[in-house]
Amino acid sequence: MVAPARTGPWQQATVLEVRSETPTAKTFRLGLSRPAPHLPGQHYVLRLTAPDGYRAQRSYSVASAPGRAEIDLTVELLPGGEVSEFLHEVVEPGDELEVRGPLGGYFAWDGERPALGVAGGSGVVPLMSMLRHAREIGRPELVRLVVSVRSPAALYYRDELPGPQTTLVYTRTAPPGSPRPAGRLTADDLAPAVEDRDVFVCGTPAFCDTATGHLLGLGVPAGRIRVERFGPSG
Incomplete structure (x- = not known):
């Protein structure tokens, strides 16, 4: 890139x-x-x-x-x-x-190493850039996303985000036929996507702390995890 x-x-x-x-x-x-x-x-x-x-x-x-x-x-x-x-x-x-x-350089992805993005709500925005880039260059396998969102109505990019590279975790209301019941993000949601990837976590401070804890528990080295926390700023 x-x-x-x-x-x-x-x-x-x-x-x-x-x-x-x-x-x-x-x-x-x-x-x-x-x-x-x-x-x-x-x-x-x-x-x-x-x-x-x-x-x-x-x-x-x-x-x-x-x-x-x-x-x-x-x-x-x-x-x-x-x-x-x-x-x-x-x-x-x-x-x-x-x-x-x-x-911003710390949270930037170089487009070369496989990446896992873990997003809470609107934290999916910078990770969507990663997913779109991987798809556009014909290497969708480079990026995996796990996106935690309250309900289908709160999902950003709903016509584009879903796909084999994406796992959706609904925390309050899951859509009909969802293979996973509504509930908070767990280590089990992340385990299949971890593999040998650099990890980018984006969301509220509480979400980032929880997700990072799960990742460390799964054996991901702390040096492979980059975190971008955000809060209301208007």
Whole structure:
């Protein structure tokens, strides 16, 4: 995979498409004025500037595969969140936004070593970039995902995510015919996917701690586990 360019200055991005993922999450496809290659797992900072000069910015993981002039950012609507509420309630195709990136090296996947992604809820966003890249280069076996989500209605990328590379764990409501009853993520959910892979864990601090504990219990070396924790930021 081509290494990402060194992070540049702020640039304008045009909103090309807005797509609903769940009742509380939308994906914003942005056309970059100065496209730069990114690695799956990296993120961009998005900045809003009010007429009085007040600025607010938030970091959002890239969900799209690398190698194109646009990026997909999936944003969860947080009550009272000044950035997420503006994006969900105001922004539409044709608008201009200010972004900077790509950023982040620790959680980035090089696209070469086999990887396992373990996601809780919206933590699937950077891992989706990994899965999409593996599928696009014709090597879907490179990436396995285990995604923990409350219910089918809360599942991001529901038309694309399911497949032989993905295990879905529903914690509260499982769909009819699900081979696994609803319940929290367990070591048994992870065991078949561990193999000889680098592991990327993304979700809330509590989810990451639980998942990491299961992985260590399964014998995965701590040095093979990379963790990205997130919390409400608006």
